[in-house]
Amino acid sequence: MLELERIHSHLLWIGLACHFIGFDTLFMQAWRIREPVMWLTEYLTGNRKTYGMNKVGGVARDLPPDYMERILPVVGKIETETLGAVDAILGDSSLQARLAGTGVISYEDARAFCVVGPTARGSGVDIDARRDHPFAAYDELDFEVCVEQGGDIWARTLVRIRETMESIKMVRQLMKQMPGGPVMAEFDEIPPYRVGVSSVEAPRGEVHHYAMTGPDNRPYRWRVRAPSYNNLQIIPSMLHGQKIADAPISVGSLDPCFSCTERMAVIDQDSGEVKVYKQEELLEMFKKSKG
């Protein structure tokens, strides 16, 4: 399921990234290619997104009996179509000119700010929880951790493209190797005040959970850290020295709409006092100055 999630998430990102820089044809194509993954997950879990499969001790339901016939053709089609889209991306010199050298995160910065996932791997940081802290069945799978050295958006694009293809490979391996058996483990009441940490390589990077068990078969403390929490902290260092025009694609998933900021801020250098004028206030000021 996680690899199907990664396929759709990376295709979503490729589409959005192309949209941010005005390449809407590829945006449409990437999302068209992605859609059958959602139909597939809906068939397997009942939901297009937020599958509700994970439970403490196992998963909520087994795969339907015809899962092979359902999954393999979809994955095959996505592979062919993604290869086509990747050809279009890699062969497009203006796309490369737009993304190479933009939004650069150095290896040192990536380490210092503890970024994770494709953001880290695009800057040459060779980490992947699927290999380094194996969970589920990842230690039985053969896959490559995709690392690029460039540190720019182009490198992060290459990482995500290669990972999409790796995920397709992994889904195929899983289909071959998956054993039968129960989907939930039996367990007794969970003892209180024990701690555990888990790390799961989500499409955007590691998700970490820290849990301290409590009395009454309930958690005492549960701390969760999503990958963006750390990836966002590097934005100031990444944007420094860049052009405003590069900010949206650099911030990527945070893409802000610049034209929507119909406000002006005036800052008093000495006191640090900030006054933000709204559109109406600005118009009022203009009227007064004309009057």
Place this chain on the structure above:
Amino acid sequence: MLLDAKTTISHRLQERLRTPYLRIDEIREDMVIASASPRDLVPAVRFIHDMLGGRFITSAGSDTRPLTGLYQVTQLFALDNDKAFLALNVEVDPAHASIPSFTDIIPGAGWAEREVHDMIGVEPVGHPDPRRLVLPDDWPENVHPLRKDFKVDERPPAAPENKVRINIPPKDASVLPIGPFFPTLEEPVFINLFVHGEEIVGMDYRGFYGHRGVEKLADAELTYQQVPYIAERICGI
């Protein structure tokens, strides 16, 4: 066999973990639980970072007063080469609820330390940017929602005077405010870009406007089987 190999890893790790700043409390196959006094926190973190190649994950502040009378702040590290995690616990006396900040050693700890301050009330002393991070602008001072004596449905009175100020931009820079809400974006975020003409020379970030207190909900209300269901819904995509 596999278990033996793993045991050896943690034993090797145990050898390398010898430092006066740390006390090893427990060693498991893939995890080491250690503790340090607040005074030794910074050298301990430096040791884990420099000598063990520890990669900082996040901090988890817990109100363990009902158990020990103290707060507990846990610093989590990934020891990628050893395929293990390290949890470094620091017990904090509620009478002096502060620990030294190590954000100048590991910049990626900046938000985590600020969040522990907001939610548990343990102040990171020496933090380069100790402003409020997670709590809303009109949240009262000295009310920390992840403390056990804060009820899950409690609504403290508004205190708009606590509004978070943006950082002072570099001299002569113009400020380009973006946000805090965009029609094209599901999540509100407030970014102030500091620019010299077209060039970005700095920025200020304020987010967490959509903070839903999911951790508080889990700590106070949910059962183990409800947590994964909610966890999946933290992010929809």
